[in-house]
Structure formats: structure tokens, C-alpha cells
Amino acid sequence: MLRVFVTTCVISCLVSCQPEEEPPSRVDPDPEAAVARGEALYVEFCSMCHGVDGEGYTADYANQLNNAHFLRSATDAFLFDSTEKGRPGTPMAAWGAQWGGVLSQQEMHDIVDYIRSWQKDASLNLDDAPIAGSGAAARDLYATNCAYCHGAEGEGVTALSLNNPWFLEQASDAFIRYAIAEGRPGTTMPAFQDRLSDEELNDLTALIRGWQTEPPAQPPPFEADLSDHLINPGGSAAEFTLREDRFIPADEIHAAIQAGEKLVLLDARTAGDYIISHIEGATSAPFYRIDEAIDVMPDDVWIITYCGCPHAISGRALDELRAAGFEKSGILDEGFYVWEDRGYPILRGRERFP
Known part of the structure; x- marks a missing residue:
């Protein structure tokens, strides 16, 4: 089941109230400088999914960050927390x-300022x-109007995982109701104010709120040993035929591993x-550290990158590998998530x- 951060269907791009604690204050009060820095950071870390100009839908239904309705209803706190803690x-x-990524608090503030611009x-x-x-009263209503995109239990299909703990931690009832x-x-997210009564809107909000659970704890610091990367080091080298000169099906990769064939899997996502979860045998090599991985990778074994997008981040890593001369390289x-x-x-x- 495809999992995504933001939506194109019911409750797309939901926003939140202020959290209990405000994000730390900006270090640099110069707004023009902050926006300029934020633009560069946005292009590096956000544009592959949300689009260069915030137009959205570049990868995995990532929302239109430049959407007027989104911007006027999203708080700075929501944007900051979503960037910091993700989904x-x-x-x-x-x-x-501090959550396994690479951005400082100042840099995240700068990205928020750029989006806000x-x-x-x-x-x-x-x-x-x-x-x-009444969440119970909204079950049929949700099944009819929301489940196709958001999943039967809010797990997300082609739209936001409404049961995501960090989303529900950051989104207030009022903001959820407003988005509905x-x-x-x-976008394909319709307005329901003329289709549903006030009571029905309240019931849907209550149903979604009922999925709230405790968010995951902050992960411990981690930086992988990039020199430890081979899967089945004693096996014969795997061989693959690329689709469109880039892609290798998951089934073929799994079959090669099960057959004891030697290859490298690089997880291009954040640490x-x-x-949280990774493919057994994969090495953590975030796309922004791929130059370090290149220094220790073999050139006679297939190197396969992957992410959850499913191609945006892993594609950047692949491009760097190809530029460094690794011909036996591809993308899962x-x-x-598949x-x-x-x-x-x-x-x-x-x-x-294990």
C-alpha cells in the first residue's frame, strides 16, 4: 500500500494548530537572507517531491506547497515540525x-521562510x-467519501496517512475540519462544506482524531559504516537487466538475494x-552522503539504491554513482514500501x- 505524506484527495495537505512548544527562534532575523538560504535548501531537500516551485506531485502525491489554501491555513509551527520530524x-x-536527518534548526526555519514567501x-x-x-457515526461516511484515497483505516493509499501519529500530534481538530x-x-481534493452537514463534518473530524497514538521516540544518533556493504559476499555476482536504463524490479532483487548472489543495496533515505525500517542487508547511505559511499564501493558488483519516493531520492544517488563511473548501478x-x-x-x- 503506497504511503505518502500529503494528499490529493480528502483532507489533502492538512494543517495544524500551534504545538505545545514553539519551535526554537530563528538565529538570523534578516528575512531576505533567510529566504535566500531557504530556497537553496528547499531545492536540495524538498524539490524532488514537492516541485522546484512548490507545485507539488513531482513524486508520490507530495502536495502543492504553493497552494493558496494550504499556505493561509498552515502555521509556521506546522511547517517546521513537519520538516523536522517528517511522517x-x-x-x-x-x-x-536530531531526528536522524541532516538539517539544523536554523536551516529548517529558513526553509519555512522560503515556503512562506x-x-x-x-x-x-x-x-x-x-x-x-461521533467517530462511530462517521464510519459509513468516511468509507464512502474518504477511504478510496486515505485507506479504510486512514493508512493512506494515494493520499495522506490520516492515522500517522506525527500528523495527528500536530493537526488540531479545527484545522482538520477546515480542510475537509x-x-x-x-487539486483533486474537493470541498465538502456544501455536501455534508456541520454535524457530519464534526463526526468525520472525531473519527480521524480517534486514530491518534503516541508519536515515535527520537532516534539515537547513527552513522553507518559504509565499508560494510556487501550482501552474500561469498556468492557469485548478481546480474540484472535494467528497465529504461535505471530500474530493477523488487522481485528480481529479492530473488537474487535469496539465491545467494552478491550485490549491494544502498538505502538513500535519511539515517x-x-x-525505523530498512531492507535486510542494506547499508544506510543517505543521498547527501553518497560521495562518501562512492569512495568504498566495488565497481564489479551491482549497486542498487532505494528510497520510498520511490525514485526521487534514490535517483539522485544513482546519478552520483553513474557520474563516478559505476556502470553496474540501478534503482529498486x-x-x-512496495x-x-x-x-x-x-x-x-x-x-x-538479524
Whole structure:
């Protein structure tokens, strides 16, 4: 089941109220300098999914960050927290350095300032008080209007995982209700304010809120030993035929591993995503560290990169490998989450093997 951070269907690009604690203050108060820095960081870490100009849908249904309805309803706190902590279990990584990513708090503030620079309309001031409703009463309503995109239990299909713990930690009832009612013009997310009664909107909000669980703990610091990378080091070298000169099906990779064939799998996601779950035998080599991996990779064994996007981040890593002369290199075509959904071996934590 495809997992995504943001949506194109019901409750696309949902936004939140202020969290209990505000993000740390900016170090540099110069807004023009912050926007300039943020633009460079956005291009490096965000554009592959959200588009160079925030137009969205470049990879895995990532939302339109430049959408007017999104910008006027999203708070700086929501944007900062989403960048820092991501959406575990989806392609949206936690980019904060303290959460297994690579960005400092100043850099995340700069990205928020750059995204905010697209806003033309005044921000909304919605009530963040809890909304009373009956989640049980909304089950059929949700199944009819929401489940096709968001999944039967909010797990996400082609839209936001509504049951994601960090999303629900950051999104207030009022913001959830507003997104359902108003929709996102210019996307496939419709407005339901003229289709549903106030009571039904409240009930849907309550149903979604009922999925809230405790968010995952902050991961421990981790940096992989890139020199430890071979799978089946005593086996014969695997051989693959690329699709479109880039892609290798998950089934073929799994079959090669099961047959004892030698290859390298590089997890191009952040270290935090790797700790949450990764393919058994893979080495953590975030795309922003790929130059370090290149220094120790063999040139006579297939090197396969993967991410959850399923091609955006792994594609960047592949391009760097190709530029360095690694001809036997490709991308796990369907991405990590399809591998997981097919029941192929994954691990949680730092270790490559059980």
C-alpha cells in the first residue's frame, strides 16, 4: 500500500494548530537572507517531491506547497515540525538532525521562510478548541467519501496517512475540519462544506482524531559504516537487466538475494528512516552522503539504491554513482514500501542483518 505524506484527495495537505512548544527562534532575523538560504535548501531537500516551485506531485502525491489554501491555513509551527520530524512510515523523511536527518534548526526555519514567501493571502486564525463529534457515526461516511484515497483505516493509499501519529500530534481538530470543508482548489481534493452537514463534518473530524497514538521516540544518533556493504559476499555476482536504463524490479532483487548472489543495496533515505525500517542487508547511505559511499564501493558488483519516493531520492544517488563511473548501478523500481508490502525481509534498528 503506497504511503505518502500529503494528499490529493480528502483532507489533502492538512494543517495544524500551534504545538505545545514553539519551535526554537530563528538565529538570523534578516528575512531576505533567510529566504535566500531557504530556497537553496528547499531545492536540495524538498524539490524532488514537492516541485522546484512548490507545485507539488513531482513524486508520490507530495502536495502543492504553493497552494493558496494550504499556505493561509498552515502555521509556521506546522511547517517546521513537519520538516523536522517528517511522517514516519511514509516517504516524508524527518529532516531534522536530531531526528536522524541532516538539517539544523536554523536551516529548517529558513526553509519555512522560503515556503512562506509564496503566500499571497492573509493567514487564517482558526479556533483550536477540540471539536465534539461521533467517530462511530462517521464510519459509513468516511468509507464512502474518504477511504478510496486515505485507506479504510486512514493508512493512506494515494493520499495522506490520516492515522500517522506525527500528523495527528500536530493537526488540531479545527484545522482538520477546515480542510475537509474547504478542500484544496486546483487539486483533486474537493470541498465538502456544501455536501455534508456541520454535524457530519464534526463526526468525520472525531473519527480521524480517534486514530491518534503516541508519536515515535527520537532516534539515537547513527552513522553507518559504509565499508560494510556487501550482501552474500561469498556468492557469485548478481546480474540484472535494467528497465529504461535505471530500474530493477523488487522481485528480481529479492530473488537474487535469496539465491545467494552478491550485490549491494544502498538505502538513500535519511539515517532516521533507516532506523525505523530498512531492507535486510542494506547499508544506510543517505543521498547527501553518497560521495562518501562512492569512495568504498566495488565497481564489479551491482549497486542498487532505494528510497520510498520511490525514485526521487534514490535517483539522485544513482546519478552520483553513474557520474563516478559505476556502470553496474540501478534503482529498486517500486521503492521500499512496495518491498515491505510484499513481505520481503526488513529490519528495524541499526543492524544490517538479524
